[in-house]
Amino acid sequence: MNHNPLSSTLPDTDRTRHRRLRDQGSLNRAELDAILNAGFTCHLGVVVDGHPMVVPTVYGNDGRNLYVHGSVASRSLVAAPEATVCVTVTHIDGLVLARSVFEHGVNYRSAMIYGVPRLVTDPEEKLEGLRCLTEQAAPSQWDHARRPNHKELAATTLLALSLEEASVKIRTGGPDDGDGPDAALGIWAGVLPLVSTWGEPEADPLLPADIEVPGHIGARGGTRLG
Amino acid sequence: MNHNPLSSTLPDTDRTRHRRLRDQGSLNRAELDAILNAGFTCHLGVVVDGHPMVVPTVYGNDGRNLYVHGSVASRSLVAAPEATVCVTVTHIDGLVLARSVFEHGVNYRSAMIYGVPRLVTDPEEKLEGLRCLTEQAAPSQWDHARRPNHKELAATTLLALSLEEASVKIRTGGPDDGDGPDAALGIWAGVLPLVSTWGEPEADPLLPADIEVPGHIGARGGTRLG
Numbered sequence: 489m490n491h492n493p494l495s496s497t498l499p500d501t502d503r504t505r506h507r508r509l510r511d512q513g514s515l516n517r518a519e520l521d522a523i524l525n526a527g528f529t530c531h532l533g534v535v536v537d538g539h540p541m542v543v544p545t546v547y548g549n550d551g552r553n554l555y556v557h558g559s560v561a562s563r564s565l566v567a568a569p570e571a572t573v574c575v576t577v578t579h580i581d582g583l584v585l586a587r588s589v590f591e592h593g594v595n596y597r598s599a600m601i602y603g604v605p606r607l608v609t610d611p612e613e614k615l616e617g618l619r620c621l622t623e624q625a626a627p628s629q630w631d632h633a634r635r636p637n638h639k640e641l642a643a644t645t646l647l648a649l650s651l652e653e654a655s656v657k658i659r660t661g662g663p664d665d666g667d668g669p670d671a672a673l674g675i676w677a678g679v680l681p682l683v684s685t686w687g688e689p690e691a692d693p694l695l696p697a698d699i700e701v702p703g704h705i706g707a708r709g710g711t712r713l714g
Numbered sequence: 715m716n717h718n719p720l721s722s723t724l725p726d727t728d729r730t731r732h733r734r735l736r737d738q739g740s741l742n743r744a745e746l747d748a749i750l751n752a753g754f755t756c757h758l759g760v761v762v763d764g765h766p767m768v769v770p771t772v773y774g775n776d777g778r779n780l781y782v783h784g785s786v787a788s789r790s791l792v793a794a795p796e797a798t799v800c801v802t803v804t805h806i807d808g809l810v811l812a813r814s815v816f817e818h819g820v821n822y823r824s825a826m827i828y829g830v831p832r833l834v835t836d837p838e839e840k841l842e843g844l845r846c847l848t849e850q851a852a853p854s855q856w857d858h859a860r861r862p863n864h865k866e867l868a869a870t871t872l873l874a875l876s877l878e879e880a881s882v883k884i885r886t887g888g889p890d891d892g893d894g895p896d897a898a899l900g901i902w903a904g905v906l907p908l909v910s911t912w913g914e915p916e917a918d919p920l921l922p923a924d925i926e927v928p929g930h931i932g933a934r935g936g937t938r939l940g
């Protein structure tokens with residue numbers, strides 16, 4: 489495990505360089521961290537038999553590695569440790585409604601991480617990676633729910649992907665045609681925001697009625713994701 | 715363009731076959747349509763220089779083809795017409811909080827579409843595809859905003875991906891450990907729903923104050939996506 493601190497700027501490699509929409513690209517590592525910390529699901533891209541496969545899955549982020557586990561896509565994870573993967577985390581923040589269709593767009597924050605993932609085999613590191621992954625989606629559940637036993641740990645594939653090679657793209661703000669010729673058209677323009685919100689917890693029907701919602705879960709109801 | 719009706723069941727090919735979590739897989743075309751109709755952004759996976767690249771982008775769905783355009787990722791789209799791509803559309807519906815960490819999961823609806831996309835060059839079809847793509851994200855904007863002119867059309871790359879080869883995965887409901895030994899632990903279990911909601915429209919600061927929000931945009935505020 490590499491314990492050197494990561495650079496505060498993201499590397500400018502051939503894969504991460506922003507060839508288009510350069511103004512939306514960012515080499516700021518703090519923005520990468522913010523995007524990763526704001527979510528818990530990603531799209532994992534792998535090459536299987538020469539074709540791409542994009543699988544939604546959950547992830548954990550400890551600021552150095554992104555962890556994905558093996559319960560969702562055995563084909564992608566079996567192929568992954570031998571080859572480069574691309575993990576993309578995206579938050580959609582709103583629709584940009586311009587005067588012209590051509591200038592319509594989306595406000596978003598997105599991070600793409602490239603690398604050859606490492607299969608985590610050390611039991612202590614595996615447990616710590618699974619803790620990270622669990623806490624990313626469900627903070628405080630690691631100390632609340634029953635932790636994985638040896639059999640469950642053995643049945644889980646955990647991959648660690650270094651955050652060293654990453655690319656961030658962010659778009660914010662209104663449409664770009666407010667000072668062009670289309671502004672004279674008298675067409676409404678602006679942003680329609682999109683927000684992800686946690687609802688109120690719904691108890692498992694099999695749960696005894698006297699088991700109350702714990703505070704760390706109940707407090708999330710009505711709060712915003714991302 | 716193939717005008718034969720699509721089969722009501724999805725094909726069971728080597729790529730789309732559900733090898734794991736078979737109970738979450740679906741071969742129902744109506745479910746594919748519902749997932750695609752419920753969203754407007756996807757993750758487009760392509761192979762570039764032998765490695766995968768996963769790019770978030772908007773799409774249109776006309777029930778036969780999925781359309782993606784060229785304003786977001788020229789590298790991925792330049793590579794795409796020669797090779798198989800994978801487009802994944804995912805809706806995250808909630809966190810499944812079980813008694814054990816191992817049984818934690820996510821409620822979601824996801825569609826993966828495989829195919830070699832076709833570059834749309836016919837001007838009429840290109841306009842229709844862009845209409846489809848615009849209306850998917852912003853219903854009624856095609857008739858409200860200024861449509862693309864010849865120059866803008868020429869600057870846009872449009873790809874059509876047939877919906878013939880697709881795979882759907884859906885998970886709903888509560889945790890699975892309510893009738894196992896962990897039920898005796900007395901740990902709360904259930905689902906924390908996640909909902910995407912449109913906010914109230916925010917006018918472009920450059921917009922004259924007398925231009926009111928049109929009904930088709932204003933009506934979306936507070937409504938649910940997906």
